[in-house]
Amino acid sequence: MKKLFGVIGDPIEHSMSPSMHNELFQVYGINANYHAFHVKKENLSDAVKGFKALGFAGFNVTVPHKEAIIPLLDELDPLAKAIGAVNTVVNENGNLKGFNTDGSGFVKGLLERISMLSEKKVLIIGAGGAARAIYFTMAKEGPGLLDICNRTVTKANLIVKDCPYQVTARALNIEEAEHQLEIYDLIIQTTPIGMAPDIERSPISIHKLKSGSFVSDIIYNPLETKLLREAGNKGAEIQNGLDMFVHQGALAFKKWNGIVPDIKRMKDKVLKQLGGLSC
CATH class of the missing domain: 3.40.50.720 (NAD(P)-binding Rossmann-like Domain)
Structure with missing residues (x-):
C-alpha cells in the first residue's frame, strides 16, 4: 500500500518539498507520494483530522501553522515542546507525534x-x-x-x-x-x-x-x-535558506523512513527546480 506524506501551509505554492521528497522516494525504492496542501488557519483542525483519518504516514508544517498545530497533535517530542513549534509530524500507529527539525x-x-x-x-x-x-x-x-x-x-x-x-x-x-x-x-x-x-x-x-x-x-x-x-x-x-531547507527535510525523511538521505542530491534537485545557483 502506498504511503502518503504532505506539507501544509498558507501560502504553500512556493514549496519545493514535494519534488524533493518524491525524488527521494524513487531513489530509495519507497512506495510513497508527497503532496502540498494549502490550508488556511480556520481549516487547520479539519486538515489534521483528515490526515489522521486517511492514514498519512507523516507531514510537514510550515507558516503559519507551526505553533497552532500543537494542541491538535497526540504527542510532542521534548524539544518541540520546549520550542513551542512543530514542523514535522510522524504518524505512529494512529498517534500523531510532533517534532521540530528547523533549529x-x-x-x-x-x-x-x-x-x-x-x-x-x-x-x-x-x-x-x-x-x-x-x-x-x-x-x-x-x-x-x-x-x-x-x-x-x-x-x-x-x-x-x-x-x-x-x-x-x-x-x-x-x-x-x-x-x-x-x-x-x-x-x-x-x-x-x-x-x-x-x-x-x-x-x-x-x-x-x-x-x-x-x-x-x-x-x-x-x-x-x-x-x-x-x-x-x-x-x-x-x-x-536552501541549506536549512534540505537539512531539516533530511531529518524529517529519516524520522519517516529510517534512512539518512543524500543531502547533495536534495540540494541539486531544489536548485534545478528554482533555476539558480545557491549563495
Missing part, C-alpha cells in the same frame, strides 16, 4: 559555512516558530551574544525567557537592532519578509552592517532576497 537543520547547514559559533555575536530577526527553534539550538552552541529583534518585542522577550540554555541575550525592537548592527558577526533572518512573490521587501535596514559579517536568510525562494543582495554589496558573506 537542527539550520545549524547543520550553517556549520558547513562557519567553522564554529562560540564567541560570535549573533542577531536573530523575527520571533515566530522558526526563530524560536533556531534561537534555542543556537543558544546550545554557546555564542558570545545572542540577541533577538522583532517588531513586537514582547514576543522576542518570551523566546529569551523560555530558552533552556544559559546565554548572554537581549530582546530588541527592529530600530534598536538597526542602530547597533555593526556589533554582530552573524545575522539570521527568520521572517517571511522578502519571500516570493513579495521580493522587494526587507525586514531590517542594514546601513550599519559591518563588512565581513555573515548574513543568513532562511528564505530559499528567491535564492537571493533583497536583504542578502544588499548585505553582499556591503561585503558580507551570505547564505540563503
Whole structure:
C-alpha cells in the first residue's frame, strides 16, 4: 500500500518539498507520494483530522501553522515542546507525534559555512516558530551574544525567557537592532519578509552592517532576497535558506523512513527546480 506524506501551509505554492521528497522516494525504492496542501488557519483542525483519518504516514508544517498545530497533535517530542513549534509530524500507529527539525537543520547547514559559533555575536530577526527553534539550538552552541529583534518585542522577550540554555541575550525592537548592527558577526533572518512573490521587501535596514559579517536568510525562494543582495554589496558573506531547507527535510525523511538521505542530491534537485545557483 502506498504511503502518503504532505506539507501544509498558507501560502504553500512556493514549496519545493514535494519534488524533493518524491525524488527521494524513487531513489530509495519507497512506495510513497508527497503532496502540498494549502490550508488556511480556520481549516487547520479539519486538515489534521483528515490526515489522521486517511492514514498519512507523516507531514510537514510550515507558516503559519507551526505553533497552532500543537494542541491538535497526540504527542510532542521534548524539544518541540520546549520550542513551542512543530514542523514535522510522524504518524505512529494512529498517534500523531510532533517534532521540530528547523533549529537542527539550520545549524547543520550553517556549520558547513562557519567553522564554529562560540564567541560570535549573533542577531536573530523575527520571533515566530522558526526563530524560536533556531534561537534555542543556537543558544546550545554557546555564542558570545545572542540577541533577538522583532517588531513586537514582547514576543522576542518570551523566546529569551523560555530558552533552556544559559546565554548572554537581549530582546530588541527592529530600530534598536538597526542602530547597533555593526556589533554582530552573524545575522539570521527568520521572517517571511522578502519571500516570493513579495521580493522587494526587507525586514531590517542594514546601513550599519559591518563588512565581513555573515548574513543568513532562511528564505530559499528567491535564492537571493533583497536583504542578502544588499548585505553582499556591503561585503558580507551570505547564505540563503536552501541549506536549512534540505537539512531539516533530511531529518524529517529519516524520522519517516529510517534512512539518512543524500543531502547533495536534495540540494541539486531544489536548485534545478528554482533555476539558480545557491549563495
